[in-house]
Structures are given as C-alpha cells and as structure tokens.
Amino acid sequence: MLKLTNKRILENFFKKPILDTSEKEKYIPQLKELGCEKVAEGEVFSFLQQYVSQYIHEKEFRNALYDYLAKQNGALGLHDVKNLSIFPLKNEQGTEYVPYSDEIYLMPAVSETNIDIAQYQILDTSIMSASLADAILGEYIRIQTLSQEVLDAREQEQRINLIESLDGHDDSKRLEEVAKYLLDDFKKGKLNPSIIKRGLQGILKKIPMLMRSGEYRREGKFIAGHLTTRGSLLKRIVVGDEFLAFAHFLEMYPVSSIHYDNLVLIDKVSDEDIKDLSQLDNYEDIIRRLIREGYISEEQLQKFKLEFLVDTQDSFESKEEFPEECVVNYGKIQKHIKELWSKDKNRYIEKKVTRWEPEHAFEEKVYVNTMYRSKEHHGAYFCQMCGKVFPGKYIECDQIEREPVYAWKQMHLNLCLECSKDFKSMRANDDFYEKFLRNLEDLDIIISTERGFFDISMDSEKTIRFTAKHLAEVREILKRQKQEGKGRRLRRVNNKRP
Template identity: 35%
Template sequence: MNELFTCEQEKQGYFTTKLLMEITVHEECRNLAKDLCYRPLNEIHYDDLRYYEELTQDEVEELLDEPDHYFVNYEELLRSFYRDGLLSDALLQEYNLEYLSYGGYDTASYSFEFPSEQVENRASLAEHIRKLWKTPVRIITVEEMRSVQKIKTHDGKQFPYDRSYSRNIMLNTYSPEGRNDLCFCQMCLTPKPKGYIEVNNIEISPEYFFSQLRITLCLECSKKFEALRRNDSIRNAFIESIIDYDIYDESTVEISIGSGDTITFTAKHLAEIQEILKQKPKSHK
C-alpha cells in the first residue's frame, strides 16, 4: 500500500525502524528500483508516508540522522508528526527541537472551538479540593548558592519546583481538540503554537502549589495580565469575581479583569479555582 523508495546508504540495514524499513526497497532490488525510477528515500515528504503510530525515540533519531541529516526534509517530517499528535513534547525537548512547534500555520486558515467542560458534580469536586487542603504542598524559598523555589509537603519533605508540570497540564487543558501543538490564549482566545504560550499564576506571590491556579496566555496577553496583576485593586477584584461567580449549566465562563479585558475558563477549571480559593485557610488569604 506504500510507495517504496531507494536508500543510497551503502551499509545494509542502516535504517532499522519499522517506519523506514516499510518504505525502503530491499538492497537486492535496489538496482532494479533505480531502473524503474523509484525515488530516493532521503527526499521523502510527510505526505509520502502512511504511518499513524506515535514516533519512538529510535525513529526520531533515524529521521534526524545526525550529524549529516540524510533526510533533506527532516524538519518538515518531524513538524508534521508533531502537528498530528504523533511526536511527544518530551522527545521534542530531549532533542532540542522545540522550535519545530513554533509557527508553521496560518491562524486564519483554521477554525477551532474553545475547550468547554461542565461541572458534573460540584460536591465531589469540593471534596477533592478539601482533601488537597488537608495535606497542602507549600511553595518555599530555600537558600542554596542562590535563592530558589522548591515545594514542601505537609510532612516537611522538599522537592524541586517543576514549573513544567503545571505548564503541561494547562497547555493540554486549553488545546484545540485533536491538535497537541496549539493552545488557546484565555484572554484573546487565539490559538497559538505552544511555544508562544506562557502559563501565569493568578496569584502574584503564591504560597501554595496548586497547578489549577494558572492560566494560558499568548506572549502579548501575558504581559498585559502581568501588568494588571501588579495592581492590587484590579487583582483583588479579579480574585473576588472568580470566587463569587455562580456557575450554572455553562461550559465556559468569562471573568472580567480591569476595565476592558476578560479571562475565559472552562467551567470545570473555574470551579476548581473557586474551591481552592474558598477553602484556603483564612490566615493565608
């Protein structure tokens, strides 16, 4: 079912992954394939492939084929696999390929639906948050060679403060369905490549670690939000608006911030934030 290609690499079995072996003419048939004008493997494009499995580490390494980059279109291949959800963020980071998630699309050419999620069981959600507050994870500052933030569990244990954990949760929450390379800005509602999205905490100096207290914003809106958040009256009014909002059957909720901007949440995300803020001990408000 696949078009086959000739591989000019002299070493037999140079490529060993299923992805490439399935489309490479066997060495014994290479000369015949050349006579029949089969195309060379190193010139393949993503559209030449019929491969729908998530790429493994070995497959990524073969497509990169560093340092020579045998595949002329390796960036197109990897970017397309990522666009279709077949290349993980972890492998992008491991091989310093994050730039492949940037750009490469025209927003006007796509139509996406902002994520929505109703609150199915408010009592269950409140109980879940109540359990989290029984053993809260505190953000602390520890003096080392320099001051760094760590997280401290209720029993005194300290761990590195991994911001990527909360970032990935929020990026996935506000990604358009079927596109793991994009994420909505909750302020301007524009889908952007994940590399152009910042994840901001709604609190200016959080004392406790809750990944739910974050929002996804494009670079421009992030700077605007940070400026608004520095204003005590605007920030406090924003927090109070979140706490006081009465969620009914809606799937998305808009909360005003400042005089002319809003932050859009899924109803479930807003409910989680509400419960965290409502159950926060009085002494920590």
C-alpha cells in the same frame, strides 16, 4: 412443430390433436385446406418452458429442439431463448444444461493455459457446436472463447474485489494474506500485461505491502531508493525488501520526495530519525514542522544545529531593510559619553523580593497542560487568553494568585509568552487583580453541564477562558481559602515573584 416421442403430452398441453409434420412437410398445404391450424409460436414456447428441462437429456428431442430454435431467426425473442436451460456445460459429473449467461465460454482449439474446468462454465461442443449456439442466440451474441485475455480480465476483477474488500478494515492478518496473495501473482508473472498493471496502479493506495518496520500498510508507501533507514520513522513508510521488486514494478514514488504529511508520527523523533530525514529533498520544511509540533527536543536542536529552523514567535514577513545610522563624528560621541560619566550615575543595587514556593515540589504544569492541550498538534497547547495554539516551548504556567496560600495544580493558567507578560502586569495592578478575583467568584455565573467554557474578564479588552471544570475547581478553592482566612502564608523565600 418439433418432433416429440410422447405425443400424448403434446395433446394434453395444447388441448387438441397434434399432427407430426416433421417428415411430411409436402402435405402441409393440403392439411391447411382441410382446416388444420399451425400451432402459434407463443404456445410452442410456453410448452418448451414447461417441458424442456424434463426432456433435454433425450437426444432425439434435444436435436429437434436445437434445430427448431436455430430456424426461428429470433422470432421467439432473445430474452426468452436465453432463459431456457438448454446450453450444455462440461463438468466432473458429466453434462449440465443451464440458461445462457456471459459466463459461458468455449474451450480454445489449442489450450493457451492450464484451465481448471471446475472454475469456469465451458460449453460442451460435442452436444451444441459453437455455430449452432450462434444460430440459436442470433447475430448479436457470441459465446467467447476462453482465451488468455479473458482469463486475465476475470482474475483481475477478482483481484481488485479482494483488494477493495479491505476498505474499512485494519486487521493485520487479513492485510498480510492479501499482500502475499498479490506478491505471489506478481512473482508468477500474472500481473505483467500492461492493462493489469495500469489497473493496479489506479488503486495503488489500497494495495497492502510489508514495510521495513515489519507492519503492513496500504496508504503512504514509498521506495527507499539510495536512502538508508536507521531510525523507525521512515521505516514505517518504506517498503521492505520482500516487496521491493513488486513496488518498483508498480512504479511507486521514492521516499526522498515526501512531505511532512506523509510521515506516520507516533512518538518523539530519535537522533537516528533526524539523520534519516536529512537525506530528503524537503528536509528543512519537514524538520521545521516537527519542531513546531514539539517532536524534536531542545537537546536535539543544539546537537544537530537546527536552531535556524525554529519559527520565531511574533515575527513579521517584511521586505523592509534593517535600520541604519552612520557615525558622522566619532570624537563627538567620545565627548558626549565623557560628560555623562562625570555626572551622577544611576547605580544598580541589590533588592530582595519575595517568592512563594510550596513546601513540597509538585508538577504545576500537568493540570493546565492536560486541560488545554491541542488534539490536532502533538505537544501544543491553547493559550487561555488569546485562544491560539502554541508549541509547548512557547507556553507559560502562571499562578493565578499574586500571593498564593496553598500549592494547587488548578490555580494556574496556560498562557503564551506574550499573554503571560500581559497577565503578570495586570496581576501586579491592585485594581485589575481584585476585579479578576471578584469575577472568578461571581455567583451570577451558573456552571452547568450545558456549557463547556466561560470567559472571565480582567479589563475591557483582556479575558481569560476557562473550561467549566477548571473554573468550578478554582472557585471552590478560593471559597475555602476565604473561609480559613487570608492571613496564612507559606514560607517566604527572598528571590522573586511566581
């Protein structure tokens, strides 16, 4: 049993007289013959748990305790020993005794770095030597020396936790703070070890950097390389000069290899943006997509000669060759046209048609464009007949009524070019037109908050889909027009139908 100055405490704890045999080991056999029992190890440890913190500062007790634990060879159980507050740490106030943890380190013999002791738990080897700590903990645990590798690993863990703390947050000030912290580490050479560099490359999409646009971004960052950025589009995704060396260090991709999905689109593409994009490897694919999504204007198409990149509507991918038919006998063709010319020719004559116009101009497209616009594609809209999404340039705003009475923004349809032709053809047919109007006014259609759209048929195959709100407004307008009478018409203009 370890030696303790206050013998009374021992006897009170064990409820029996205690003999100190630390300096009388030769008498132990005789004591056993007299019936003296050795205190069980479990009872010893129970005692230590209760009194070790009280007496650990007493040198005589502490040395006896360390010697006792070192000789046990694991008999007390490693878990139990680790939980004893017996490991001395250096700190500014002196020495603190704590349980074992893998956060306790040995100070290197020759300091490899300027270590801030306050940030680390350093074993006070003037009280417990490294060899004594090894003996107490057993052969499977060793207290590590605070080497540069250990410091780097600890700092890298803190660095990654800091970067990942940004997940789900878009606070620009916080992004700036973390970005500048990482840049400072890079400039100080703290990121040079290959294992640290690889760790950061693995979370490259999460690392914030300053772009040429002046904003901080995490995802979608690229190096400009030899490319210039005059417009704002590429500046949003190209790393600024302040972070350029850091970006090269992490081996980020050049902007020249990006695709359409890498762009950050906010508004219309400027002329300068188009010039910037012309430097990219995938320039044509990107421009073609921008045209399709409505980001490039008709004027820009002509100015930069981009018409060849416009997707033509209703074209088919086919390997079929263009049809050919040769001229076998040119004289025969001349004779045929001469005969046609001598007969009565079908002349074009001037015809006057009626076109309905409102007394005051208004934006007829605004209502239906807003009602049926695409949420996924900028500048694109749903066709109410076929249900497909088209760029705005392929959408017509057609008047519902054949002979409109008043100019209502609600009395229009959003139709693609093909469906617009079909609708106008059916609207000109009395049977189809009257059926369509009857279906619009059908009282069997109950408009409620439970349905968001309704399909109104024109014939057995063609239907027009309305949002519930649009249909409700159309029905109310038709109802009130009926109440006023159908005879009133606006000024007629001899031109063409709407």
